Every structure is written in structure tokens, then in C-alpha cells.
Amino acid sequence: MTRKHIRDTSWNITLLLIVLAIVLIFLPLYLTVVIALKNPQEMAHVLAWPQVIQWANFSRAWDMVSYPQKFFNTFRITVFALIFTLITNSMVAYAIARNRKKSRFFNFLYYYLISAMFIPFNVLMLPLVKQANQLHIDNIVGITFLYIVFGLPMNTFLYNGYIKALPTSLEEAAVIDGANPWQVFFRVIFPLLTPINATVGILTFMWTWNDFLMPLVLLSKPDQQTLQLSQYVFQGQFSTDYNLAFASYLMALIPILVVYLLAQKWIIGGITAGAVKQ
Amino acid sequence: MGKRKKGIAFAFYIMVIPMSLLFFIFHTYPFFQGVFYSFTNWKGYGKWSLVGLRNYIHIFSDPDISHAYEFTFFFAVLATCLVNIFSLLLALGLNAKIKFKNTLKAIFFLPYMLGNLIVGFVFNYIFANLLPPIGKALGIASLSVNILGTDNAWAGVLFVTVWQSLAFNTLIYLSGLQTIDRDLYEAADLDGAMKWKRFKNITFPLIAPFFTINIVLCVKNFLMTFDQVMAMTGGGPGTDTTTVSVLIYKKGFQGAQFAYQSADAVLFFLVIIAISLFQLFVLEKREERFE
Numbered sequence: 272m273t274r275k276h277i278r279d280t281s282w283n284i285t286l287l288l289i290v291l292a293i294v295l296i297f298l299p300l301y302l303t304v305v306i307a308l309k310n311p312q313e314m315a316h317v318l319a320w321p322q323v324i325q326w327a328n329f330s331r332a333w334d335m336v337s338y339p340q341k342f343f344n345t346f347r348i349t350v351f352a353l354i355f356t357l358i359t360n361s362m363v364a365y366a367i368a369r370n371r372k373k374s375r376f377f378n379f380l381y382y383y384l385i386s387a388m389f390i391p392f393n394v395l396m397l398p399l400v401k402q403a404n405q406l407h408i409d410n411i412v413g414i415t416f417l418y419i420v421f422g423l424p425m426n427t428f429l430y431n432g433y434i435k436a437l438p439t440s441l442e443e444a445a446v447i448d449g450a451n452p453w454q455v456f457f458r459v460i461f462p463l464l465t466p467i468n469a470t471v472g473i474l475t476f477m478w479t480w481n482d483f484l485m486p487l488v489l490l491s492k493p494d495q496q497t498l499q500l501s502q503y504v505f506q507g508q509f510s511t512d513y514n515l516a517f518a519s520y521l522m523a524l525i526p527i528l529v530v531y532l533l534a535q536k537w538i539i540g541g542i543t544a545g546a547v548k549q
Numbered sequence: 550m551g552k553r554k555k556g557i558a559f560a561f562y563i564m565v566i567p568m569s570l571l572f573f574i575f576h577t578y579p580f581f582q583g584v585f586y587s588f589t590n591w592k593g594y595g596k597w598s599l600v601g602l603r604n605y606i607h608i609f610s611d612p613d614i615s616h617a618y619e620f621t622f623f624f625a626v627l628a629t630c631l632v633n634i635f636s637l638l639l640a641l642g643l644n645a646k647i648k649f650k651n652t653l654k655a656i657f658f659l660p661y662m663l664g665n666l667i668v669g670f671v672f673n674y675i676f677a678n679l680l681p682p683i684g685k686a687l688g689i690a691s692l693s694v695n696i697l698g699t700d701n702a703w704a705g706v707l708f709v710t711v712w713q714s715l716a717f718n719t720l721i722y723l724s725g726l727q728t729i730d731r732d733l734y735e736a737a738d739l740d741g742a743m744k745w746k747r748f749k750n751i752t753f754p755l756i757a758p759f760f761t762i763n764i765v766l767c768v769k770n771f772l773m774t775f776d777q778v779m780a781m782t783g784g785g786p787g788t789d790t791t792t793v794s795v796l797i798y799k800k801g802f803q804g805a806q807f808a809y810q811s812a813d814a815v816l817f818f819l820v821i822i823a824i825s826l827f828q829l830f831v832l833e834k835r836e837e838r839f840e
Contacts, residue, residue: 281646284645287642288647288657292656362565366564374557377565380565384569390771393775394817399575400802401593452560476660484776499666499667503666520670526661527663531642531662539658542717542720547724
């Protein structure tokens with residue numbers, strides 16, 4: 272029995288997975304890096320490492336797409352959407368989770384928000400864009416605001432599942448000590464939400480940083496565009512200057528690669544927790 | 550229920566009402582507006598009048614729309630099958646007794662982090678410049694030209710979509726597989742169960758809920774396919790790879806078909822609701838059977 276428990280490492284599978292990782296994941300990434308570092312004359316042997324690294328590709332792409340501007344646009348959208356999503360959406364979910372049983376109003380809100388999950392963005396996008404134009408929220412501030420509002424159904428669902436399982440005794444103790452609902456939420460509940468905040472935070476970050484459709488339809492002015500959108504907008508101007516294009520793609524990928532490298536375990540854990548709850 | 554308001558502090562109402570109102574104004578209201586416009590002939594500018602069900606009747610005889618629906622379903626079904634087969638295999642591999650488990654897991658999850666658009670652009674280059682010489686050398690006619698410019702463009706878009714979606718679904722299967730007690734396998738080993746039988750009778754029933762999640766999420770996501778198409782083919786060649794989402798975007802914003810595409814969007818919404826409900830119903834039934 273005991274011998275069967277300790278099975279040997281399966282080297283066949285390890286090897287197969289390593290080969291797959293190299294061919295499917297590293298090769299496209301290596302290609303992106305190597306093209307970004309070359310000049311057009313070296314493109315005949317695409318996979319070969321460049322003889323002289325062409326840093327100029329990056330500075331040209333940097334100027335062409337106004338990288339700092341696009342980066343900070345995306346950065347601002349992501350950071351503000353993240354902060355306000357965590358605070359407002361968890362607060363809504365908390366009030367709903369704690370009062371659903373007692374009140375038809377809160378119960379109705381729960382079903383209202385959850386059923387909105389079934390409405391895909393492209394179904395309301397045409398009228399929304401008209402509305403956004405009229406209200407002049409077709410800009411960075413407006414899109415940030417829309418991310419916070421549109422995340423509500425999904426996040427209410429995620430938070431609600433988590434809050435439901437929290438014991439109410441801590442809150443009751445705080446109420447007896449004279450705390451009002453705001454204090455209970457910010458001092459007692461919010462700190463307890465850290466694991467689910469991580470999940471919601473990561474999902475919001477990924478969504479707002481990588482989103483293409485909402486910026487495409489809402490951010491028409493060049494100075495408002497995000498990193499993803501600018502790649503699309505400049506696609507025509509890169510034309511066949513692949514080195515320039517790939518330098519630009521690489522610069523757009525680097526921030527998220529850095530984040531992933533630093534917080535990889537945390538990201539995988541958070542996303543798994545969120546997905547399994549769905 | 551009589552004393553239902555008594556126990557609820559006013560603060561709780563303040564917590565929910567502003568956000569819910571904003572949600573109504575920016576989500577529910579545009580949705581109903583879209584439904585309303587679908588009964589008009591508005592181009593997106595200028596005058597309009599009510600036309601009743603004319604848009605809806607027109608939709609069913611519009612080759613552009615029926616082609617977009619056909620392609621979207623074809624694409625979503627294929628992508629869902631391929632992603633689930635490969636991600637389950639990958640998850641089984643990652644769950645086996647292997648070395649560098651966490652590193653490999655992190656590497657295979659990487660594509661999920663990357664923006665769809667840029668991934669699409671990188672693969673554009675691969676399809677246009679790297680694959681044709683290889684295709685020629687191997688004598689495969691369909692690969693010796695840029696696949697995205699041919700009748701097989703869908704296969705290119707499909708490949709990239711699957712490549713990117715594997716990561717997330719693998720992660721879900723993996724977390725399912727990790728809930729399975731290893732003793733169960735050992736008991737099966739003692740009984741001399743073959744690998745396939747072991748998978749069919751033990752592994753799969755135990756990860757059935759994760760299979761349900763994956764199928765539901767996949768179908769929903771792939772029916773919305775937009776980014777990859779915009780990055781790789783723009784819906785072409787011709788309208789070959791135009792999905793419903795791409796059609797709504799292109800014709801609704803640029804084709805002066807605001808009202809008409811609103812009707813298309815409403816129809817799409819109904820289709821998605823029907824599919825989601827059907828899936829939840831069927832898959833939950835099936836899960837119950839396994840339990």
C-alpha cells in the first residue's frame with residue numbers, strides 16, 4: 272500500500288508540458304521580443320537574435336503612439352476604477368446581503384442586478400454611446416465611471432456569496448458598542464473582505480487594462496485613448512514596419528507582464544476563487 | 550413581513566440607492582432605449598418614425614445577419630469544444646505528478662493576462678509571414694498563403710481564440726481536479742481499472758460542476774467574440790468572419806443602421822438568454838444525475 276502511495280514523478284508528462292510551453296507560449300513571446308529589437312534587414316531570419324539591438328524602435332514607437340500619455344490614461348482608468356469598484360460595489364453587496372431576508376426592496380435589488388448579468392454589453396452599446404455623447408462622458412473620466420457601474424452585477428454576485436458566509440456576531444457586537452452601519456461596514460466588514468476584494472480587484476484590473484470594445488466606442492479623441500486602443504488606431508500607420516509595430520506591442524504588454532511576474536500566485540489564486548464561485 | 554422596515558437602518562438605503570440609480574440610468578435605461586429604437590427607423594441621426602415590427606421582419610431575410618449568426622454559432626461551438634478538450638487535457642497533465650508544477654502552471658496561464666488585440670496582431674504576423682514558408686516546405690496548400698486572407702480565415706481566428714482561452718479554463722479544471730481525493734484513484738488502481746475507465750467513472754463525475762462552469766462561460770464568451778476578429782480579419786475576407794458583435798458595431802455605428810442593428814441586438818440578447826437558461830437547465834440536470 273505505502274509503495275503505491277508514493278508514485279514516481281512522471282517525466283514523460285513533465286517533458287511534454289515543457290515542450291508545449293516552449294512551442295505554444297515562449298515562441299510567440301520570443302518572436303514579439305526579437306522582432307521588436309531588430310531592423311528590417313534582419314527580418315529574413317526572423318527567429319535569430321539581432322546583431323545590434325535596435326533600441327530606436329522603442330523610442331520611435333514611444334513618440335508615435337505618445338506612449339506616456341496612453342499609459343497614464345490607461346493607468347488612471349484602471350486605478351480609479353479599481354479603488355471605487357472595491358468600495359462602492361462591496362458596500363452595495365453588503366447592504367443587500369444583510370437585508371435581503373428582511374426586505375423585499377433589497378431582495379428585489381439583488382435579483383435586478385443579478386439578472387442584468389445576462390445583458391451583454393454589445394446589446395446596449397449603441398444607445399449607451401449616444402447617451403455618453405450627449406452627457407459628455409465619452410472620455411477617461413466617463414469610462415472609468417462606467418466601469419465602476421457596469422461591474423456591479425458581477426461583483427454583487429461575488430461579494431454576496433462571500434458576505435453571506437460571514438458570521439454576523441462581529442457586526443452585532445459593534446452595533447452594541449454603538450457603531451452605526453457605516454462604521455460597521457468600513458471598520459468591521461471591509462477588512463474581512465480581503466480575499467474576495469483580491470478576486471474582484473484582479474478581475475477589475477484585467478478587465479479595465481485589457482478592454483478594447485468600450486474604449487473603441489467611447490474614446491474617440493486621440494488624447495483620451497488607452498494603450499490597447501492606440502495599438503488598434505496605429506495599426507494602419509505601422510503598415511509593414513513590423514519592428515516599429517512590435518516594439519509598440521511589447522511596450523503595451525510590458526506593464527501587465529511585470530504585474531504578472533510580481534503577483535503571479537496571487538493573481539492565479541484570486542481568479543480561481545472568483546471563477547469557482549460563479 | 551409586517552415589521553420589515555423596522556429593523557433596517559436608513560444608512561443601508563443610502564448605501565444601495567445611488568449606485569442602483571446610476572446602474573439604472575447607464576445600463577437598464579440604454580437597454581430599454583435600444584429595445585424602443587428597434588421599433589423605429591432611426592439611422593443614428595436625423596428624423597425617425599415608428600415602424601412596428603418591420604426591422605424584425607427584415608432581419609430574417611437579411612443575408613448579412615443570417616450569415617453573422619451562422620458564423621457566430623459555428624465559431625462558438627467549435628471554440629467551446631476545442632477549449633474544453635484541450636484545457637481538460639492540459640489540466641490533467643498539470644495535475645499529474647510532475648516537476649516544476651507551479652512554474653508550468655504560471656506559464657500556461659500567461660496568455661490570459663495579455664490583451665486580445667495585441668495577441669491577435671502578433672499572430673497576424675505569424676500567419677502572414679512565418680507560416681506560409683513552412684506550409685510551402687511541407688506542401689500544404691492551405692498554409693502556404695496567409696490563411697487570414699482565404700476561405701479558411703476562421704481557422705486562424707479560432708486558433709488564436711483557443712490559444713488565449715485555454716488558460717482560464719485550464720485553471721478551473723485544475724482547481725476541480727485538486728478537490729479529488731487521491732485515495733480514490735488508488736482504490737481504482739487496486740481494482741485494476743484502466744486509465745480511460747478511471748477518468749470516465751471517477752474523475753469526470755467529480756469535476757462535472759467545473760465542466761458546467763466552463764461550458765457556460767465559454768459559450769457566453771465565444772458568442773460575443775469581437776476583439777480577435779477586429780484584430781485579425783476585421784470581419785473579412787468579405788464578411789466571412791463577421792460575428793454578430795462585429796456586425797452590430799460596424800453597421801450600427803458606421804452603416805447608418807442604428808435602429809435596425811438595435812433590433813439585431815435585441816434578437817441577439819434573446820438568443821443568449823435562451824441559450825444560457827437552456828444550458829443551466831440541462832447541465833444542472835446532468836450534474837444531479839452524477840451526484
